[in-house]
Amino acid sequence: MSFLVEQLLNALALAGLLFLVSAGLSLVFGILRVVNFAHGVFYMLGAYLGFTAMAVSGQFWLSLLVVPPVVGVIGGLLERSTLRFIYRRPPIYQLLLTFGLALILEETVRVLYGPTAKPVDAPALLQGAVPILDTLYPRYRLFLVVAVGVGVRLFLARTRAGLVIRAVAQNSEMADCLGANVPRVRTLVFGAACALAGLGGVASAPMTTAYLGMGIGVIVDAFVVVVIGGLGSIGGSMAGSLIVGAAQTWGAFYLPETAMVIMYAVMGAILIFRPWGLFGEEE
Numbered sequence: 584m585s586f587l588v589e590q591l592l593n594a595l596a597l598a599g600l601l602f603l604v605s606a607g608l609s610l611v612f613g614i615l616r617v618v619n620f621a622h623g624v625f626y627m628l629g630a631y632l633g634f635t636a637m638a639v640s641g642q643f644w645l646s647l648l649v650v651p652p653v654v655g656v657i658g659g660l661l662e663r664s665t666l667r668f669i670y671r672r673p674p675i676y677q678l679l680l681t682f683g684l685a686l687i688l689e690e691t692v693r694v695l696y697g698p699t700a701k702p703v704d705a706p707a708l709l710q711g712a713v714p715i716l717d718t719l720y721p722r723y724r725l726f727l728v729v730a731v732g733v734g735v736r737l738f739l740a741r742t743r744a745g746l747v748i749r750a751v752a753q754n755s756e757m758a759d760c761l762g763a764n765v766p767r768v769r770t771l772v773f774g775a776a777c778a779l780a781g782l783g784g785v786a787s788a789p790m791t792t793a794y795l796g797m798g799i800g801v802i803v804d805a806f807v808v809v810v811i812g813g814l815g816s817i818g819g820s821m822a823g824s825l826i827v828g829a830a831q832t833w834g835a836f837y838l839p840e841t842a843m844v845i846m847y848a849v850m851g852a853i854l855i856f857r858p859w860g861l862f863g864e865e866e
Contacts (some may be wrong), residue, residue: 589718590832596724598828603783604801605808605820607776613815614772617666617677621685623802624692625777629654629784630793631692634701643706643789651782658777659770666773667766685798693795700795703788723789804831807846811853813863822861 604626611619629650636646661684669676704710705723712719783801784793791797808827812819827846834845853860 588716589720590836592715592720592724592728594825594828594832595728596828597832598824599727599730600783600787601801601804601808601827602821602824603779603786605805605812605824606817607779608802608805609809609812609815609817609820610772611776612809615662615666615670615769617670617681618674619776620678620681620802621661621688622681622776622780622805623798623800624685624688625654625658625780625798626784626787626801627793627795627798628657628688628692629781630703630788630791630797631696631701631784632781633785633788634696634703634793637703643704647782647785650785651778654781654784655774655778659774662770662773667770689795689798696793698795701788701793703793705789727786804846807850809860810850811860813860816860816862819860819862 604622608619608622611617611622632650632653633643633646636650637643640646665680665684666677669680709723709726712721713725714720784797787797804827808820808823810823811826812821812823826849830846830849831843834841834843838845
């Protein structure tokens with residue numbers, strides 16, 4: 584029984600990090616209709632800036648508060664200076680631009696930080712483990728399970744900013760008629776999506792360290808999540824994150840050589856029987 588609980592919590596911790604990245608990716612598509620290939624780099628940027636904030640201040644909680652807005656500002660500036668001018672262009676322009684931005688940002692991180700991984704320590708309050716049934720479970724992972732998904736979901740469901748974001752995601756033309764400044768909301772949403780990815784990077788750094796290329800792995804998983812859940816659906820991102828987190832966690836234990844195959848098999852089945860995703864809308 585303790586093993587089942589441990590694996591369940593591991594799946595939820597992974598799902599929480601995936602949700603932070605995939606929710607932003609889904610929001611950007613739902614509002615801007617842009618598939619942002621650079622989204623994973625903002626996740627990596629959050630991890631490296633978290634390392635810098637820890638090195639300067641020594642406070643993990645401060646980095647958790649400061650880094651996501653900084654990443655969000657960087658994302659908002661990029662949206663205003665680049666993406667805003669190609670919304671009406673064919674999708675290939677958006678793909679090439681975001682892919683180019685990803686290469687530029689990753690090379691910038693390589694030049695500034697070097698090729699070696701940067702370790703980040705968890706705060707003293709979250710170090711060690713707590714007893715759960717007959718096993719000891721890391722406090723930091725338990726923190727991710729409790730804090731990450733719940734906090735983001737409450738923001739989108741209970742705050743005015745979250746309601747505006749969801750309204751524009753569902754129908755930007757109607758939101759414009761009701762008085763929402765759609766161009767400003769688009770910039771804020773792109774920045775918020777990047778901030779969510781940055782938050783995921785800061786939160787994951789104590790478990791994985793900050794390293795070059797970490798954005799590539801997470802963006803692949805995030806695309807699988809949004810395909811399963813449905814592009815533009817926050818609820819779908821949450822459901823898809825849980826499915827992918829469970830598939831990776833349980834698959835890695837029982838079938839370590841085919842864990843990734845299980846995840847892609849689930850995505851393939853969704854594409855065959857419901858191409859618009861579990862919570863997406865058929866167009």
